[in-house]
Amino acid sequence: MVWCDRFAQETFLKLKDEFGIGLLVETGSYIGHSAELYAHYFTGVITIEIDTKYAEAAKQRLARYPNVKVFNASSDDIISILNPKEPIFFFLDAHDFNNMVVDNWIVRRELRAIGQRDNCIIAIHDYDNGELGHIQNGDAKLDWGMVGDLLQQVNPNFRYYTNRKEDCDIVTEENVSQLPIQMDEVIYHVIRHSINGGGDATKYRGILYAVPRELDLSKYKLREYGNRAN
Numbered sequence: 591m592v593w594c595d596r597f598a599q600e601t602f603l604k605l606k607d608e609f610g611i612g613l614l615v616e617t618g619s620y621i622g623h624s625a626e627l628y629a630h631y632f633t634g635v636i637t638i639e640i641d642t643k644y645a646e647a648a649k650q651r652l653a654r655y656p657n658v659k660v661f662n663a664s665s666d667d668i669i670s671i672l673n674p675k676e677p678i679f680f681f682l683d684a685h686d687f688n689n690m691v692v693d694n695w696i697v698r699r700e701l702r703a704i705g706q707r708d709n710c711i712i713a714i715h716d717y718d719n720g721e722l723g724h725i726q727n728g729d730a731k732l733d734w735g736m737v738g739d740l741l742q743q744v745n746p747n748f749r750y751y752t753n754r755k756e757d758c759d760i761v762t763e764e765n766v767s768q769l770p771i772q773m774d775e776v777i778y779h780v781i782r783h784s785i786n787g788g789g790d791a792t793k794y795r796g797i798l799y800a801v802p803r804e805l806d807l808s809k810y811k812l813r814e815y816g817n818r819a820n
Contacts (some may be wrong), residue, residue: 617637
């Protein structure tokens with residue numbers, strides 16, 4: 591839910607403009623808050639939600655935006671049929687975990703579905719960058735060991751960056767209404783309980799950015815995430 595962090599929002603829009611991307615693909619719609627935010631800035635938005643109840647809520651919220659498509663499906667299935675020649679900003683925020691399948695982290699299946707692309711930017715939310723809150727299932731964490739091999743298959747020349755706690759700009763009940771999205775009780779519940787009531791690990795979430803090598807994100811206050819090119 592990148593709508594919670596105004597610094598992340600600004601970073602997404604700077605990347606969109608610098609790389610000339612018109613289409614954003616979001617995995618994990620929930621009920622459409624973040625997709626509604628993107629709809630104001632991207633030419634097209636595809637948001638994918640596997641839970642039927644949430645997908646229907648997202649469709650209702652986003653019905654007024656002709657540039658948004660909501661899919662009730664497994665995100666890797668939709669990603670696999672996207673035009674490989676179209677520049678895309680992928681925001682991977684689904685994080686479904688299924689013990690019944692071999693590749694049980696959906697983010698790994700999403701990266702496989704993206705395939706080889708030198709014309710995309712990938713941002714992975716809830717990433718363990720060693721400092722900020724992240725997704726963990728048992729002993730397995732959403733970290734470089736989980737996604738690094740597949741990111742390098744997408745583009746071996748990616749550069750990697752991540753965010754820092756001191757640069758996060760988390761929304762509050764007082765300023766959240768400045769966002770160009772419909773306010774509802776869910777938004778205020780997230781702020782009161784998930785953001786303010788859960789401690790730093792819940793409030794400040796890690797993001798990994800994988801970008802084409804020609805883009806230098808250090809000017810955006812992001813931390814270069816080591817030299818991870820092959």
